[in-house]
Amino acid sequence: MVSDIQKTSHATTLFVTTIILFVLQVMVAPHIQIAEAHPNMLFIAVLLWGYVQGSRSGVIAGFVLGVLFDLLSTTPFGVMALCLSLVGYVSGYRQANVISQSKGSALIGGFAFAFFVELISSIFNSALNGTGSFFHSFLFKMIPGTLYTGLACLIVILIIARVLESSNTTRYKGVRYH
Amino acid sequence: MSSFRMPQRSSRSKRDSQLPGLKILIICIVLCFIAMTVYARESSTGPIHRVKGVVGTVTSPLSHAGSVIAQPFSGIGNVYRNATADEASLTSLEQENATLRGAVERLEEYKQESERLEKLLNIKSTYNLKSQAARVIGSTVDAWNRTIEINKGSNDGLAVNMPVLNSYGLIGQVIEVSATSAKVRLINDEMSALAAMIQSNRIEGILRGSADGSLKLDYIPLDATVTTGDVIITSGSGGVYPKGLPIGEVVNVEKDPSSLYYTITVRPPAGSLAYEEVLVITELNSPDKQPIAPAEKTHENALGTQASPSIQQGSQDSSEQAGQGGSGTSGAKSATEGASGSHGSTQGEG
Numbered sequence: 001m002v003s004d005i006q007k008t009s010h011a012t013t014l015f016v017t018t019i020i021l022f023v024l025q026v027m028v029a030p031h032i033q034i035a036e037a038h039p040n041m042l043f044i045a046v047l048l049w050g051y052v053q054g055s056r057s058g059v060i061a062g063f064v065l066g067v068l069f070d071l072l073s074t075t076p077f078g079v080m081a082l083c084l085s086l087v088g089y090v091s092g093y094r095q096a097n098v099i100s101q102s103k104g105s106a107l108i109g110g111f112a113f114a115f116f117v118e119l120i121s122s123i124f125n126s127a128l129n130g131t132g133s134f135f136h137s138f139l140f141k142m143i144p145g146t147l148y149t150g151l152a153c154l155i156v157i158l159i160i161a162r163v164l165e166s167s168n169t170t171r172y173k174g175v176r177y178h
Numbered sequence: 179m180s181s182f183r184m185p186q187r188s189s190r191s192k193r194d195s196q197l198p199g200l201k202i203l204i205i206c207i208v209l210c211f212i213a214m215t216v217y218a219r220e221s222s223t224g225p226i227h228r229v230k231g232v233v234g235t236v237t238s239p240l241s242h243a244g245s246v247i248a249q250p251f252s253g254i255g256n257v258y259r260n261a262t263a264d265e266a267s268l269t270s271l272e273q274e275n276a277t278l279r280g281a282v283e284r285l286e287e288y289k290q291e292s293e294r295l296e297k298l299l300n301i302k303s304t305y306n307l308k309s310q311a312a313r314v315i316g317s318t319v320d321a322w323n324r325t326i327e328i329n330k331g332s333n334d335g336l337a338v339n340m341p342v343l344n345s346y347g348l349i350g351q352v353i354e355v356s357a358t359s360a361k362v363r364l365i366n367d368e369m370s371a372l373a374a375m376i377q378s379n380r381i382e383g384i385l386r387g388s389a390d391g392s393l394k395l396d397y398i399p400l401d402a403t404v405t406t407g408d409v410i411i412t413s414g415s416g417g418v419y420p421k422g423l424p425i426g427e428v429v430n431v432e433k434d435p436s437s438l439y440y441t442i443t444v445r446p447p448a449g450s451l452a453y454e455e456v457l458v459i460t461e462l463n464s465p466d467k468q469p470i471a472p473a474e475k476t477h478e479n480a481l482g483t484q485a486s487p488s489i490q491q492g493s494q495d496s497s498e499q500a501g502q503g504g505s506g507t508s509g510a511k512s513a514t515e516g517a518s519g520s521h522g523s524t525q526g527e528g
Contacts, residue, residue: 027244032325036391037321056199063206067213073320074353074361077217077226080320082210089203090250118321125322128218131344136389145321168505 009167016063017160026072027176037144039148042069043117045108046084047153048160050091050107062088063107083117085092103161110153111146118142118149199490214455222338222354231356234327238359241316241327267483309343309459310334314453315359324367326350326453331358335460337495339418343457344456346447347424348412358505365425366391366446373415374425382413385425387445393426395442404431412446420459 025041032039041067050058066081073080091113122137179405217226295438312328330336332355340352342362350370354361363370374385374395381404383397398404408428430443 005308023240026240026316031244031248033317037274037317040320054198056202059202059206061200063209066210069320070213071230072237073318074323074325074363075320076214077230078210078213081213082207084409085203085206085210089199092199121320123324124214128214133389140389140391141321150188 007053010164011057013160013163013167014045014048014052015163017048018061021156022065022068024091025069026039031054034148035144036140038146040114040117040145040149041152042066042080043084043087043103043114043149044151044156045155047091047110047113048086048157050088050093051109052160052164053092055089055092058088058092059085060088062086075125076123076128079121079128080117082124085118088115103157106157106161107154110157111167114149114153115146117141126140212470224426226361227354230354233359234354234356234361235331238315238327238356240328241359243317291297308459310336310460311341311421312336312360312456313459314456323369324364324391325353326362326364326456328360328362328456329358330458331356332362335456336360341419341423341459343423343459344453344455347426348451349446349456351418360458366393371417374410374411374427375413376402376404377409377411379408383439383442385410388503393444395428395444395448396439398442400433400438400440404428404440404442432516435499475494 021041021044029038029041046058046062046065049061062084064083065085067078067083069080070077091109119142122134122142126134126137181517201476213226216224220226266432310330312330312334315329316324316327316348318325318416328342336352336355338352341348342352348360348365350364350367352360353363356466364387365372365385368389371385372385373382374473375382376395376398379402381398381402384397386394388394395410410425410427412419412421412423412425424447426444426446429445431442432441434441
């Protein structure tokens with residue numbers, strides 16, 4: 001299983017990735033809109049924490065980054081914090097380090113969780129703001145949002161999986177030579 | 179007693195190891211619901227709104243940097259379209275240009291005539307627009323709202339509820355203000371609703387945004403005459419938006435026999451969705467010269483304009499007095515001049 005040293009190293013990688021994704025969320029995401037959809041970079045960061053570090057870290061990352069997202073956006077406060085806390089927990093529930101062991105399920109999970117976040121956001125937004133029909137939200141917001149965030153997630157997960165694998169390989173080599 | 183406690187401890191630790199983070203999750207969920215409740219109940223000066231303002235101020239340099247980086251790329255589409263324009267398009271554009279030049283000359287004549295008459299009759303303009311020009315530095319970070327972020331905030335005199343224009347007409351309303359930036363809800367946002375009227379027959383309705391980004395004009399009775407191409411302007415009811423600001427034109431009119439009202443789709447003017455510089459109306463200088471009051475609650479104010487859907491006879495009379503795009507249109511025009519002259523830095527009175 002994953003050693004403590006490895007976990008610390010992964011946490012550092014994830015911390016740096018989270019900062020990069022946060023900057024991308026503020027700087028880039030608003031300008032790369034496709035059909036009303038923006039990629040949710042903070043969701044991807046939470047997913048990575050859950051996948052790599054397990055559910056406990058996932059929940060904490062989900063709550064903190066969700067609160068940050070709510071502070072940045074004009075949606076009702078607390079909705080994204082709730083969604084991302086749940087995503088962080090469930091993504092790391094099965095086992096930690098899913099990302100290295102089963103990339104396929106991690107990627108499918110990315111799309112599934114993105115849809116879950118869109119669905120819960122839609123329900124809460126409709127309930128708290130009293131807006132629009134569910135069908136319209138589904139068609140114009142949930143589906144494009146899920147696909148866009150899912151695709152962004154796919155790219156980031158593949159990059160991070162590679163980075164983590166390479167860091168593991170370097171460490172094992174170091175151990176062998178000593 | 180102690181023999182009973184031991185198995186309990188072990189089963190608890192076993193459960194903790196099986197469900198790591200469950201306790202933290204439950205705490206987070208409870209905190210989220212508390213936050214939602216507090217946010218829904220607090221006013222726009224409440225603690226969460228204040229923290230939002232601070233976060234907006236802290237992240238506004240990043241948003242600004244993002245918009246500066248993205249600006250050259252936003253022009254790529256236009257460059258491509260211009261480069262690939264065929265002869266027919268260029269000829270048609272030249273003809274359109276000539277027609278528009280003629281129209282501008284005629285309008286200039288009308289404007290001078292109007293100014294002379296205004297001086298002669300000493301008619302005070304229905305309102306003057308005291309405004310603040312701003313630059314758009316970002317848009318919404320989520321798919322659920324159509325909002326933009328501008329580089330002016332409470333330090334520049336902006337407050338929640340103020341109307342926002344671009345060179346084509348009304349585009350939205352300020353919903354959140356931090357010290358150096360503000361968020362503007364666009365009129366085509368699902369939560370947006372404002373009192374509007376058809377310019378030709380002065381009938382008032384409520385203009386709403388929708389999930390697909392189109393604008394719908396509600397509460398126009400079936401006995402009214404509405405045709406495609408009719409211009410929609412703000413009615414001034416509710417006191418949030420000045421009267422006569424252009425919003426768009428009617429592109430589709432549907433008559434449902436089971437309904438008392440038309441289903442009217444309105445399209446904003448071509449190019450009005452390209453927001454770079456905007457003008458925030460900070461004060462409506464109506465006869466009593468009252469500044470726009472900051473909102474108690476954003477959501478309530480968004481709905482505040484909905485609260486007066488009825489057609490006010492007095493308002494209709496005064497609008498007829500103002501004439502077809504009379505003072506209202508001139509107000510909008512002067513506001514536009516203020517925006518182009520100030521380049522997002524000075525406060526001007528339109």
